[in-house]
Amino acid sequence: GLHGGKMERIKTGTTFNDIAGVDEVKDEVMEVVQFLRNPRRFLDLGARSPSGVLLVGPPGTGKTLLARAVAGEAGVPFFSVAGSEFEEMYVGVGAARVRGMFEQARKNAPCILFMDEFDGVGKQRSATGQESDDSVQTINQLLTEMDGFDDNTGVVVMAATNRPAALDNALTRPGRFDRVIHLTLPNLEGRAQILEVHKRGKRVDEDIDFRKVARATAGFTGADLMNLMNASAVLAVRQGQTLITEPLIFQALENIHQERMGHFGTAS
Numbered sequence: 001g002l003h004g005g006k007m008e009r010i011k012t013g014t015t016f017n018d019i020a021g022v023d024e025v026k027d028e029v030m031e032v033v034q035f036l037r038n039p040r041r042f043l044d045l046g047a048r049s050p051s052g053v054l055l056v057g058p059p060g061t062g063k064t065l066l067a068r069a070v071a072g073e074a075g076v077p078f079f080s081v082a083g084s085e086f087e088e089m090y091v092g093v094g095a096a097r098v099r100g101m102f103e104q105a106r107k108n109a110p111c112i113l114f115m116d117e118f119d120g121v122g123k124q125r126s127a128t129g130q131e132s133d134d135s136v137q138t139i140n141q142l143l144t145e146m147d148g149f150d151d152n153t154g155v156v157v158m159a160a161t162n163r164p165a166a167l168d169n170a171l172t173r174p175g176r177f178d179r180v181i182h183l184t185l186p187n188l189e190g191r192a193q194i195l196e197v198h199k200r201g202k203r204v205d206e207d208i209d210f211r212k213v214a215r216a217t218a219g220f221t222g223a224d225l226m227n228l229m230n231a232s233a234v235l236a237v238r239q240g241q242t243l244i245t246e247p248l249i250f251q252a253l254e255n256i257h258q259e260r261m262g263h264f265g266t267a268s
């Protein structure tokens with residue numbers, strides 16, 4: 001339908017096994033997983049359902065992956081919508097979309113309702129009146145829906161942003177997005193673990209020293225490391241090799257560095 005039509009229901013087979021280098025973060029969301037697995041048990045004990053979890057971190061650090069993994073671990077449906085879906089030409093459509101989206105989520109509870117590019121929705125309402133009426137209406141509808149969670153609907157909202165400063169303060173009050181989880185660039189150990197995840201299902205030489213690769217990739221996100229492993233596989237194919245070897249990985253890494261330099265206009 002028109003309202004909330006772009007919300008996707010995804011059956012996620014993603015688990016905590018697919019996300020690495022973020023052990024503390026997994027611990028933080030475990031409570032949400034446990035709630036979703038058995039909401040009744042929580043509610044019978046008078047425990048408040050977790051309402052909103054805000055995932056903050058640079059692009060490619062695994063925010064979407066984490067939200068999917070929470071749904072996968074709990075075995076519940078995962079509904080996904082991008083913040084940009086609420087930016088509408090016509091006043092009121094954004095708010096109607098929000099309403100429709102929560103309606104669908106409630107029908108399928110327990111579930112995860114994931115909002116990507118959340119800064120697009122929760123823009124700081126400025127006193128200067130610069131925001132459109134529509135953006136204010138959309139946020140207000142979102143707040144209304146989340147405040148309605150007092151009756152424990154079994155819908156856990158997870159939202160991702162890489163610009164937390166752009167969010168409306170009203171969104172992070174208790175009962176709304178009262179849990180904020182930060183995803184950061186992985187450290188050496190984290191990068192080594194993420195590389196382990198992304199070598200799965202690939203033909204890799206047993207002799208590869210992945211710690212060495214991890215040391216050479218400071219500043220890389222999980223998405224960058226995934227790209228590196230994929231680029232290495234592609235190189236192997238191109239060069240007619242049957243295995244991903246360490247030199248191939250370093251060659252792929254060199255290519256990536258060259259491309260990045262290219263973005264700064266440096267001649268190669």
Ligand code: ATP
Binds near residue numbers: 060
């Ligand atoms: P964006 O802000 O650009 O949407 P994001 O933080 O949501 O980024 P994801 O889309 O979750 O990042 O990450 C992209 C891909 O990078 C994932 O599907 C996964 O393959 C890989 N990836 C990112 N972080 C990790 C991680 N911690 N462990 C394993 N893989 C990761």
